[in-house]
Amino acid sequence: MNPERRKFLNSSIAVLSLLIMSTGGFSPAALPAEQTLKDYYESLHRVPELGKEEYKTAEFIRKQLKSFGYDDLLSVEAAPTTVIAVLDTGKPGPVNCFRADMDARKCREKSGVAYASTIDGIMHNCGHDAHSAILLETAKRLLLEKSKLKGKLVFLFQPAEECAGGADDIVNDGVLKRLGVETIIAQHCAPGLEVSRHTLKDGSVLAGSNKLSINLKGKGGHAAQVHERDDLAALASLLTLELERLPSRIADPILYPCICSISTSNWDSEQLNVAPSTISLSGTVRAFFDMDEKLFQGKSFREKIDQLVSGFASAYGVEADVELKAGVPPTKNDPALCARARKILSKSGIELSEAERALFAEDFSFYNKSIPSAYFGLGIARDNAGKENVHSAGFNIHEDCLEEGVKLFVTLAEGLASAKN
Numbered sequence: 001m002n003p004e005r006r007k008f009l010n011s012s013i014a015v016l017s018l019l020i021m022s023t024g025g026f027s028p029a030a031l032p033a034e035q036t037l038k039d040y041y042e043s044l045h046r047v048p049e050l051g052k053e054e055y056k057t058a059e060f061i062r063k064q065l066k067s068f069g070y071d072d073l074l075s076v077e078a079a080p081t082t083v084i085a086v087l088d089t090g091k092p093g094p095v096n097c098f099r100a101d102m103d104a105r106k107c108r109e110k111s112g113v114a115y116a117s118t119i120d121g122i123m124h125n126c127g128h129d130a131h132s133a134i135l136l137e138t139a140k141r142l143l144l145e146k147s148k149l150k151g152k153l154v155f156l157f158q159p160a161e162e163c164a165g166g167a168d169d170i171v172n173d174g175v176l177k178r179l180g181v182e183t184i185i186a187q188h189c190a191p192g193l194e195v196s197r198h199t200l201k202d203g204s205v206l207a208g209s210n211k212l213s214i215n216l217k218g219k220g221g222h223a224a225q226v227h228e229r230d231d232l233a234a235l236a237s238l239l240t241l242e243l244e245r246l247p248s249r250i251a252d253p254i255l256y257p258c259i260c261s262i263s264t265s266n267w268d269s270e271q272l273n274v275a276p277s278t279i280s281l282s283g284t285v286r287a288f289f290d291m292d293e294k295l296f297q298g299k300s301f302r303e304k305i306d307q308l309v310s311g312f313a314s315a316y317g318v319e320a321d322v323e324l325k326a327g328v329p330p331t332k333n334d335p336a337l338c339a340r341a342r343k344i345l346s347k348s349g350i351e352l353s354e355a356e357r358a359l360f361a362e363d364f365s366f367y368n369k370s371i372p373s374a375y376f377g378l379g380i381a382r383d384n385a386g387k388e389n390v391h392s393a394g395f396n397i398h399e400d401c402l403e404e405g406v407k408l409f410v411t412l413a414e415g416l417a418s419a420k421n
Contacts, residue, residue: 037402040064041133042115048104048122048129051160054081057102061136061157068140078169083157085139086179089417093151096416097176097184097371098409099364100135101128101161110393125395127189127380132157134187134405141406142413149417154179160363164327167363176371183337183374184367185412187405190377191389195401198345198408199355199377202338206331206375207286209361210324212260214239214309218318220269220277229275230318236265236279239312243305247287250296250304258287258301259359286359288330331365334372341374344415350408378405 035043049057058081062073065085074084081102109116109123117123124130139155154176160166170176176184190199216239218230240262247258262283267276289295291302299307302324313320345352355377367373380386382398389395 037137040136044129045115045124046118048117048124051103051163054102054159058083076170076173081159085155087153089149091150095152095180095182097154097181099156099186100131101158102132103162107393111396126390137406138409151417167366171366184371185374186364187376187378189380192381193379195379195382195398196404197379198352201355202335204288204330204332206362207288207359208330209327210285211327212283212285213323214281215321216279220275223273232276232279260285328361328363329365331362332368333374337372337374348411
């Protein structure tokens with residue numbers, strides 16, 4: 001290349017990079033059509049967006065998919081940032097879906113990576129940018145392998161995993177049912193797991209998460225006159241302890257793992273010398289069972305919490321209202337699909353180990369109710385990267401894991417939709 005032309009191109013690229021950074025986001029129209037897997041990841045990481053606000057992210061993904069050759073992209077009315085691409089081989093066969101989440105979280109990034117978030121107070125610290133980049137590259141590579149495949153492949157880029165209205169809105173819309181999806185597969189970054197390693201487990205792998213809210217009401221008053229008021233602050237502390245020890249006191253914690261966590265409290269007084277008359281407590285109950293299953297001496301966990309709170313309030317002469325609202329159900333892997341996946345991956349030399357159950361929750365579980373599902377762990381640790389926990393300010397990945405994630409998806413897609421089978 002002519003030296004002067006090279007100098008001009010390099011200068012143009014530098015100016016474009018500065019423009020992108022200075023605007024606090026990327027303009028999909030300004031990005032080159034042909035990018036690498038790492039380009040996808042770093043572009044998405046720089047511009048994180050919260051759940052239900054992934055407009056630039058969705059635009060970027062749509063632009064890339066169209067550049068590959070996916071012209072007819074689908075969306076979901078209730079979740080408009082959803083992006084769905086369908087690879088129709090034109091041959092009879094199964095309909096397999098691969099899903100990635102897209103949203104970020106509120107957190108000021110301290111990962112130290114060169115491509116850190118340009119949006120103050122928001123970062124990708126759960127790996128959803130990696131998931132989306134992996135699925136983009138998977139869609140690109142499988143389109144090139146179309147002649148070797150049969151049936152349809154559905155690539156689902158899902159918004160709002162970190163808040164309500166992501167997977168549940170997509171399921172309620174019925175788009176996956178209309179597409180005839182028969183299986184759905186996802187993977188999630190696993191801190192501390194070495195790059196090139198993947199995990200899988202039959203049955204329950206992640207817990208369900210339910211929202212717990214309690215309001216205590218009593219007589220407030222001056223801080224100096226504790227004998228003339230209800231000491232709600234102390235009672236709230238006592239009740240928190242009772243709630244958090246409840247699961248292990250009503251059931252075998254090995255058979256029925258469960259955590260009741262009170263994480264926030266609010267009261268109606270902000271003065272140091274005035275005790276409150278109302279206090280609200282809220283948190284989560286995480287378990288592998290449903291809150292209404294009668295597993296505990298003929299009672300459900302919901303009934304046990306109601307019993308504990310009402311008895312506590314009566315003993316101390318205060319009022320208490322309790323609400324346990326169902327949230328994300330447990331994530332359950334389909335044993336038959338897992339068996340097929342293990343067989344396909346073992347033939348390709350992809351290392352797979354047994355996942356451990358965890359009390360984290362994931363809205364991928366909404367798909368489990370009607371579609372056989374497989375949820376994998378993706379190793380992201382190498383050297384000094386990929387060891388910080390998800391949702392932490394220092395979370396990062398080793399970028400070598402991106403190619404490993406693509407290999408997993410492509411291998412499974414080819415194995416499940418091979419024209420030779």
